[in-house]
Amino acid sequence: MEETKTYSVSEINSIVKQLLTGPDILRNIWIQGEISNYSKSHQGHIYFNLKDAKSLIACTFFSYSNGRYKGKPLENGMEIKAFGAISVYEPRGQYNLNISKIEELGQGDLLLQIEELKRKLAAQGVFDPERKRKLPTFPWRIGVATSPTGAAIEDIIRISKQRFPNIDILISPCLVQGDGAPDSIVSAIKELNDSRWDVDLIIAGRGGGSTEDLMAFNDEKVVLAFAQSRVPIISAVGHQIDSVLSDLAADHFAPTPTAAAEMAVPEMELIESGLAEFEVRLKTALKNQANNLREKFRILTNKKAFLDPRSMLNDRILQLDEINSRIHLLGKNYLMSAQNKFSPVSTGLITSFKSQLERKKKEFQLLSGKLEGFSPLGTLKRGYSVVRKKGKKVVTSPAQLEKEEELEVILAEGRIRVSYQGEIQ
Numbered sequence: 001m002e003e004t005k006t007y008s009v010s011e012i013n014s015i016v017k018q019l020l021t022g023p024d025i026l027r028n029i030w031i032q033g034e035i036s037n038y039s040k041s042h043q044g045h046i047y048f049n050l051k052d053a054k055s056l057i058a059c060t061f062f063s064y065s066n067g068r069y070k071g072k073p074l075e076n077g078m079e080i081k082a083f084g085a086i087s088v089y090e091p092r093g094q095y096n097l098n099i100s101k102i103e104e105l106g107q108g109d110l111l112l113q114i115e116e117l118k119r120k121l122a123a124q125g126v127f128d129p130e131r132k133r134k135l136p137t138f139p140w141r142i143g144v145a146t147s148p149t150g151a152a153i154e155d156i157i158r159i160s161k162q163r164f165p166n167i168d169i170l171i172s173p174c175l176v177q178g179d180g181a182p183d184s185i186v187s188a189i190k191e192l193n194d195s196r197w198d199v200d201l202i203i204a205g206r207g208g209g210s211t212e213d214l215m216a217f218n219d220e221k222v223v224l225a226f227a228q229s230r231v232p233i234i235s236a237v238g239h240q241i242d243s244v245l246s247d248l249a250a251d252h253f254a255p256t257p258t259a260a261a262e263m264a265v266p267e268m269e270l271i272e273s274g275l276a277e278f279e280v281r282l283k284t285a286l287k288n289q290a291n292n293l294r295e296k297f298r299i300l301t302n303k304k305a306f307l308d309p310r311s312m313l314n315d316r317i318l319q320l321d322e323i324n325s326r327i328h329l330l331g332k333n334y335l336m337s338a339q340n341k342f343s344p345v346s347t348g349l350i351t352s353f354k355s356q357l358e359r360k361k362k363e364f365q366l367l368s369g370k371l372e373g374f375s376p377l378g379t380l381k382r383g384y385s386v387v388r389k390k391g392k393k394v395v396t397s398p399a400q401l402e403k404e405e406e407l408e409v410i411l412a413e414g415r416i417r418v419s420y421q422g423e424i425q
Contacts, residue, residue, distance in 0.1 A: 010090065017088035020095055026086040031057065031097060034110060035078045036211040046074065050082060050097065051110075051212060058096035059084075071104045076211065077111030080104050110211070114218050118245055121220070126227045127248040133232045135252060135264060138271075139200035141168040142264055143192035143231070145185060148173040152207045152238065152257035159261035164268045170197055176206035181216035186225040193230045202229060203260045204246070205236030217244040226250045236260030380412035398423040 007015075020026055033050030040046050044063030049056040059082060061069075072078070084099040121127060142160065146152045148171060160167050174188035175181040185204065192202050204226065205217070216222060217237050226233055226249040235250035236257045247253035254260035305312045372378045380386070387395040388408045395401060405420045 009093070013088065013090040013093045016093070016095070017090060020086050020088055028083075028085065029097075030081050030083050032079070032081045032105065033057070035074060035080060036076050038074060038076050048074070048076075050080070056212065058094060059099055060087075060096055061099040061102070065100050066102075069102055071102065074102070078104060110215075114245065117218070117220055117223075118248070121223060121227075121245065121249070126223065131227070131251075133251045135232050135234070136200045138266060139167070139264060141170060141197075141199050143170045143172060143197065143199035143202045145172045145174055145188035145192060145202060145204040146206055146236075146257070147176045150176065150207055152176075152205060152236070155207075155256070155258045156203060156236075156261045159258050160265045163262070163265045164271075166268075167265055170199060176216060177209070177213050178216075182219035182222050185216060185219075185222050189225045189229055189233070199231050201264055202231050202233040203236050203257070203264060204233060204250075205254075205257055205260065206238060207257065208238035214244050217246040222246055223249045234260045234264060377412070380410070383412075386410040 031050055033052050033056070036049045036051050036056070038046070038048040044066070046061040046063075046066050048059055048061075050059050051057075061074075061082075074080070081103040082097060082099045083101045083103075084097050086095060087098040088095045125131070144153060144156055146156070153171060157169055160169060170192065172188035172191045175184040189202065189204055191197075192199050206214075214237055217235070223245045226235060226246045229251075232251045235244070235246040235253040236259070237244050237246065237253075238256045252263060254263050300306065376386075386409070388410065389395060389400075390406065390408075393400075395407065401407070401420045403420060403422055407418050407420055409416050409418055
């Protein structure tokens with residue numbers, strides 16, 4: 001049996017490099033795609049991926065080549081055509097496109113779609129700052145929506161337990177990449193919002209990756225789930241350059257899951273230190289207050305009211321009497337002043353009143369005399385009389401009488417009865 005040769009890793013990578021760099025078709029090619037994961041080293045070398053809807057390829061644009069590029073600054077989402085050769089970096093067995101020149105085409109469709117969705121959700125108020133809520137200062141249970149097998153959950157648990165060993169962590173596992181990731185993330189967030197779990201805050205996210213890897217957190221359903229979460233939520237997607245829309249919709253966002261755990265969980269040592277400091281300050285404040293009260297009590301008990309209360313009562317009685325005397329004197333002075341002020345006026349009024357009364361009295365007597373002259377009694381006193389029949393009818397003519405008819409004669413000082421004997425000629 002022929003023995004199969006065993007190769008070292010270096011040998012295989014060397015063979016692959018020879019195969020890929022040999023054909024002309026791979027040494028002088030144009031590749032069109034969208035830039036993602038753009039970075040530039042301190043030496044000026046540029047690294048990024050070129051991608052389309054289904055695949056990507058790593059690219060290097062060394063400084064000795066990119067120095068000749070005079071087009072628009074390269075950035076994520078830019079659509080370009082890159083010319084170069086396929087090469088292999090043997091230490092990692094990674095092939096890439098070694099670019100010698102670039103032609104820009106425009107912004108990539110993927111970022112255009114994200115920007116369009118961003119404008120749509122912004123118009124709906126999904127990203128409004130006033131919707132953001134504060135995180136609870138001392139959460140007892142945090143919910144985590146992420147992959148149960150990724151590094152993100154390990155980082156969150158490790159950091160959270162380091163900061164606060166008694167923290168309760170509830171994991172709602174979900175897919176964070178691939179076609180089913182958006183629905184899975186939405187379901188996990190909804191589950192953690194269930195009131196029966198009594199979750200104080202939620203961390204939802206994943207570790208780092210390319211723009212394509214993070215696309216689930218740009219899905220409209222996922223972004224709305226972040227915005228509509230009943231429980232305050234932190235977006236913790238481990239990106240370095242591109243932001244995702246879930247960052248904008250969440251109450252808070254952290255650049256990594258580790259940072260999210262540090263943001264969510266208070267550090268027990270700081271809490272204990274703060275409590276100890278508070279205890280010292282509280283004791284000092286209580287001690288100072290007790291000293292102040294004790295001093296006030298001492299001052300009060302040394303006052304005359306406490307040392308000799310009867311003497312103080314007597315003083316108050318004397319003061320009250322003095323006040324009463326002053327009030328009485330003031331009232332008397334006031335009355336005398338008022339009397340002196342109004343006396344001339346009252347004297348004048350009385351004199352005027354008496355003069356008028358005397359004049360009216362004389363007028364009355366004069367009028368009474370005149371009136372009496374015209375009264376029936378006055379007429380009788382002047383010697384006249386009134387003759388009446390039995391029926392009280394006054395007689396004014398002899399023609400009204402019968403002979404020997406009895407009559408009544410009324411005089412000024414009495415009445416007499418007479419008999420009519422006939423008319424005197």
